[in-house]
Amino acid sequence: MSSQRPNNKRFDSNGSLSRRSLLAALGVGAAVAAAGCVSQAEADSPQATDSGEELDAQFGYVGRSLDATPPVEPDHEVQLLIAPREGAPVPEFYFEPAGLLVEPDDVVQFTLGTPDHTITAYHPQLGRTQRVPDGVPAISSPVLGAGTYWLYRFETPGVYDLYCAPHEPYGMAFRAVVGEASGPGADPVSMEDPAHGELRPPFQTSATVLADPALDPDAIVDAGSVSWSDLDPESKRLQM
Numbered sequence: 549m550s551s552q553r554p555n556n557k558r559f560d561s562n563g564s565l566s567r568r569s570l571l572a573a574l575g576v577g578a579a580v581a582a583a584g585c586v587s588q589a590e591a592d593s594p595q596a597t598d599s600g601e602e603l604d605a606q607f608g609y610v611g612r613s614l615d616a617t618p619p620v621e622p623d624h625e626v627q628l629l630i631a632p633r634e635g636a637p638v639p640e641f642y643f644e645p646a647g648l649l650v651e652p653d654d655v656v657q658f659t660l661g662t663p664d665h666t667i668t669a670y671h672p673q674l675g676r677t678q679r680v681p682d683g684v685p686a687i688s689s690p691v692l693g694a695g696t697y698w699l700y701r702f703e704t705p706g707v708y709d710l711y712c713a714p715h716e717p718y719g720m721a722f723r724a725v726v727g728e729a730s731g732p733g734a735d736p737v738s739m740e741d742p743a744h745g746e747l748r749p750p751f752q753t754s755a756t757v758l759a760d761p762a763l764d765p766d767a768i769v770d771a772g773s774v775s776w777s778d779l780d781p782e783s784k785r786l787q788m
């Protein structure tokens with residue numbers, strides 16, 4: 549099962565290491581990098597609590613190596629993958645699973661077995677139609693290299709449509725349903741080009757991927773997890 553809880557038990561009863569413990573565990577070089585990732589979180593985020601929460605509500609948490617101890621035990625794992633595409637020179641770029649049901653406050657680990665991906669929300673502050681619940685910030689990881697991971701805690705119930713910025717045209721999109729199939733992300737994906745100056749809906753192959761019946765939010769609730777292989781090949785066909 550792709551949504552199994554990773555076997556990692558280095559956490560206290562709150563599910564988090566103290567910041568000091570984390571930095572000690574990461575070592576100095578990684579600590580400097582990690583501090584760069586979380587300083588805004590500590591300054592601004594309501595998630596930056598005294599309990600040592602390291603997951604920013606907008607920027608998540610970057611694990612610079614798959615060997616680095618995560619500050620919070622993930623509840624689920626999603627792989628970011630690349631595979632040959634039959635009959636086309638451009639490979640398939642995809643999330644596995646492509647659709648996932650999680651409970652509110654669950655943490656998802658996005659694991660990069662392949663390089664140069666992001667996990668980014670369809671959000672008006674990013675010039676995109678809103679496809680995350682109201683009040684959720686403009687979620688995005690930075691561009692991540694192979695052998696890294698990114699953690700995000702999904703707090704607000706509803707549908708979250710996410711994509712990889714470099715590979716959105718090729719269909720690299722993902723849908724999380726957090727507790728219930730509600731919010732703007734539960735609306736059908738628009739297949740129309742936006743007028744000049746309007747927010748842009750999912751486009752090219754990510755539009756057809758997110759419109760696949762297997763990724764219907766209610767279908768994700770029923771299935772729990774939807775594999776990329778469950779999608780209709782027609783939905784994955786390159787739309788250029």
Ligand SMILES: [Cu+2]
Pocket residue numbers: 641664665666712713714715720
């Ligand atoms: Cu990508």
